[in-house]
Amino acid sequence: MDEPVLLTGAGGRVGQAILHGIGDDYEWRLLDREPLPAAKVPDRVTDADRYVADITDARAVREAMAGVGAVIHLAGDPRKTAPWDSVLRNNIDGTQVVMRAAADAGVEKFAFASSNHAVGGYETEDRTPDLYRTDDDYRLDGTELPRPGNLYGVSKATGEALGRFYHDQHGMSVVCVRIGNLTKDHPPREYERGQAMWLSHRDCAHLFDRCLQADYGYEIVYGISNNDRRYYSIKRAREALGYDPADNSANYTFEGEPKAGAETNEPETGESETADAVDDAPAEPNFPSDPDTPTDGA
Numbered sequence: 001m002d003e004p005v006l007l008t009g010a011g012g013r014v015g016q017a018i019l020h021g022i023g024d025d026y027e028w029r030l031l032d033r034e035p036l037p038a039a040k041v042p043d044r045v046t047d048a049d050r051y052v053a054d055i056t057d058a059r060a061v062r063e064a065m066a067g068v069g070a071v072i073h074l075a076g077d078p079r080k081t082a083p084w085d086s087v088l089r090n091n092i093d094g095t096q097v098v099m100r101a102a103a104d105a106g107v108e109k110f111a112f113a114s115s116n117h118a119v120g121g122y123e124t125e126d127r128t129p130d131l132y133r134t135d136d137d138y139r140l141d142g143t144e145l146p147r148p149g150n151l152y153g154v155s156k157a158t159g160e161a162l163g164r165f166y167h168d169q170h171g172m173s174v175v176c177v178r179i180g181n182l183t184k185d186h187p188p189r190e191y192e193r194g195q196a197m198w199l200s201h202r203d204c205a206h207l208f209d210r211c212l213q214a215d216y217g218y219e220i221v222y223g224i225s226n227n228d229r230r231y232y233s234i235k236r237a238r239e240a241l242g243y244d245p246a247d248n249s250a251n252y253t254f255e256g257e258p259k260a261g262a263e264t265n266e267p268e269t270g271e272s273e274t275a276d277a278v279d280d281a282p283a284e285p286n287f288p289s290d291p292d293t294p295t296d297g298a
């Protein structure tokens with residue numbers, strides 16, 4: 001794969017998990033609408049490779065895209081309660097701008113941060129909470145139709161469809177990663193659903209590394225760790241990308257503490273400035289809420 005790799009939304013939680021894991025392995029171009037403090041930027045990235053821009057600004061995105069070999073596209077509104085105005089602008093329009101610029105620039109590989117919320121509607125009343133438990137064998141595997149449970153999920157399903165279009169019409173390799181629930185050092189505490197879809201930081205970095213390295217056409221995969229308790233299959237991620245996750249939420253108690261004797265090998269990342277910065281990331285990031293627009297089904 002040709003470098004550099006453009007990482008949009010580089011300053012956020014997922015972006016920082018990726019940079020903390022594989023920040024030294026690629027030549028990066030980082031784009032975020034917020035300026036990134038030095039602690040969030042790998043040493044080798046020069047000022048010229050840092051873009052403060054909004055992804056809906058087509059001219060700025062085209063400039064950042066020039067000469068890029070691959071894209072990891074994370075920028076957007078990550079809130080499951082996000083109103084339509086925001087997901088329309090940041091997640092749908094923004095994703096189209098980035099994908100179009102990538103296709104026009106001849107980018108080889110494009111990894112899109114989709115979400116579990118693109119298929120949240122499968123978590124019906126009769127399936128839950130059993131679905132979140134080890135002895136339930138129901139699995140979504142990425143071949144099912146999207147079934148969003150909120151407007152944020154609709155925007156992610158739309159991003160997946162845009163990816164299909166840019167693959168079919170322009171030949172760009174596109175992988176849509178339906179990310180589960182990313183948390184650092186331990187699975188979400190006291191949250192069955194979150195523990196079933198946990199994605200550890202190092203598995204996140206490894207998964208997006210595989211998105212940059214593997215050969216594929218168009219794929220939808222689930223981005224979760226190797227959790228015993230899960231309702232998303234990671235078979236396709238293993239087969240198409242060579243994903244080989246290291247972590248498993250079963251090695252932690254319901255409260256998120258490592259179980260005695262279990263291999264809780266998600267390394268403590270507290271020593272890293274970059275990781276500390278991630279930990280401090282706001283749970284509800286920088287998006288104004290708009291009471292006049294619907295947030296159906298949050």
Ligand SMILES: NC(=O)C1=CN([C@@H]2O[C@H](COP(=O)(O)OP(=O)(O)OC[C@H]3O[C@@H](n4cnc5c(N)ncnc54)[C@H](O)[C@@H]3O)[C@@H](O)[C@H]2O)C=CC1
Pocket residue numbers: 008009010011012013014015031032033034053054055056073074075076077078079090094113114115116178179180181182183281285286
């Ligand atoms: N954190 C998680 O567990 C999950 C995240 N995702 C997706 O992964 C992506 C990243 O999520 P997080 O890192 O958690 O979110 P975050 O809010 O921590 O990071 C998003 C970053 O994108 C930037 N950004 C937002 N809108 C932008 C725009 N219009 N132009 C330029 N930059 C913009 C923000 O400044 C921020 O640095 C999102 O697309 C989200 O929907 C999907 C599933 C789970």
Ligand SMILES: O=C1O[C@H](COP(=O)(O)O)[C@@H](O)[C@H](O)[C@H]1O
Pocket residue numbers: 077078079080115116117179180181182193194
């Ligand atoms: O798409 C996303 O999903 C995760 C997990 O969803 P939740 O319903 O369990 O909170 C969420 O944490 C993240 O912010 C969001 O972007």
